[in-house]
Amino acid sequence: AQSVTQPDIHITVSEGASLELRCNYSYGATPYLFWYVQSPGQGLQLLLKYFSGDTLVQGIKGFEAEFKRSQSSFNLRKPSVHWSDAAEYFCAVGARSYQLTFGKGTKLSVIP
Amino acid sequence: NAGVTQTPKFQVLKTGQSMTLQCAQDMNHEYMSWYRQDPGMGLRLIHYSVGAGITDQGEVPNGYNVSRSTTEDFPLRLLSAAPSQTSVYFCASRGGQGAGGRAYNEQFFGPGTRLTVL
Numbered sequence: 001a002q003s004v005t006q007p008d009i010h011i012t013v014s015e016g017a018s019l020e021l022r023c024n025y026s027y028g029a030t031p032y033l034f035w036y037v038q039s040p041g042q043g044l045q046l047l048l049k050y051f052s053g054d055t056l057v058q059g060i061k062g063f064e065a066e067f068k069r070s071q072s073s074f075n076l077r078k079p080s081v082h083w084s085d086a087a088e089y090f091c092a093v094g095a096r097s098y099q100l101t102f103g104k105g106t107k108l109s110v111i112p
Numbered sequence: 113n114a115g116v117t118q119t120p121k122f123q124v125l126k127t128g129q130s131m132t133l134q135c136a137q138d139m140n141h142e143y144m145s146w147y148r149q150d151p152g153m154g155l156r157l158i159h160y161s162v163g164a165g166i167t168d169q170g171e172v173p174n175g176y177n178v179s180r181s182t183t184e185d186f187p188l189r190l191l192s193a194a195p196s197q198t199s200v201y202f203c204a205s206r207g208g209q210g211a212g213g214r215a216y217n218e219q220f221f222g223p224g225t226r227l228t229v230l
Contacts (some may be wrong), residue, residue: 009152036221043202044155044221090154098143098162098206098219099170102154 002027004093006103013081014111021076021106023091033074034092034100035065044090050074061085086110114138116222118203124228125193133188133225135203143206144186145170145219146178148199155202161186193229201225 003026013019025031032051036044048059055067065076074091088107094100119134137144145160147170157170161180175197177189186205190197203222 004154034219043223046218049218092155096143098145098160098204099157100145100155100219101171102147102156104152104154 002031002093002095002101004091004101004103006089006091006106008106009104010107010109012109012111015083016080019076019078019081019085019108021089021091021108023074023076023103025072025074025091025093027072027093027095029095030069031093031095032100033065033067035059035063035074035076036090036092036102037061037087038090038105039087047076047089081108081110083110083112116203116205116220118201118222118225120225121223122226124230125190126230127194129193130189130191131193133190133201133203133227135186135188135222136184137186137203137205137220138184139205139207139220140183141205141207141220142183143219144180145204145206146176146186146188147202147204148172148197149202149224150199158188158201193227195229197227198229199227201227 005024034049035047047063050057050067088105090105091103092100116137142163146158147155149155156172159178161167167178202224204219206219
């Protein structure tokens with residue numbers, strides 16, 4: 001069965017600092033991989049996705065993620081965090097994008 | 113396009129009551145899914161549909177029924193609500209395989225329905 005682990009429940013960074021959110025997955029083949037962001041009381045917005053090809057993918061809002069098959073990881077990065085990035089971030093994996101397994105999420109707080 | 117819409121936004125039920133959460137999309141998407149989100153649990157797949165008339169169970173289907181009579185609508189029914197079904201429910205939709213095979217694999221999420229069962 002597929003699974004996703006986001007090891008960090010809560011991360012706090014200073015505005016302007018770099019950010020890396022970790023995601024490890026368990027899946028037999030190369031899955032579809034996604035990062036979503038959720039602001040309080042809102043739905044989910046897709047940041048980026050990986051299906052195949054270049055292992056470094058660019059997303060919206062200046063985010064990027066790198067797929068590392070050998071480590072079963074798909075970590076999300078941003079070189080300089082803005083206060084508006086404070087939200088909860090979810091990594092998701094699936095053989096089909098309509099059957100996703102989500103991680104439990106990482107809540108990001110940003111110190112001005 | 114309105115995208116994915118969900119009604120109601122908030123609902124309070126008593127144990128044993130029934131209700132239907134509505135989900136509609138105007139993007140002519142083949143695939144639709146229902147998820148529930150609980151604190152510290154992320155989102156978990158309840159049911160999904162790969163087209164009109166075709167549905168299947170996800171990770172946590174017990175206590176929920178779905179049907180897909182049209183491409184646009186995918187209602188979620190709670191026949192006898194229980195406190196354990198207190199959650200935020202999200203509907204999502206996705207288009208089919210486009211040119212190149214994976215052109216439409218992004219899921220679009222609705223704004224959610226917050227359900228409380230007393």
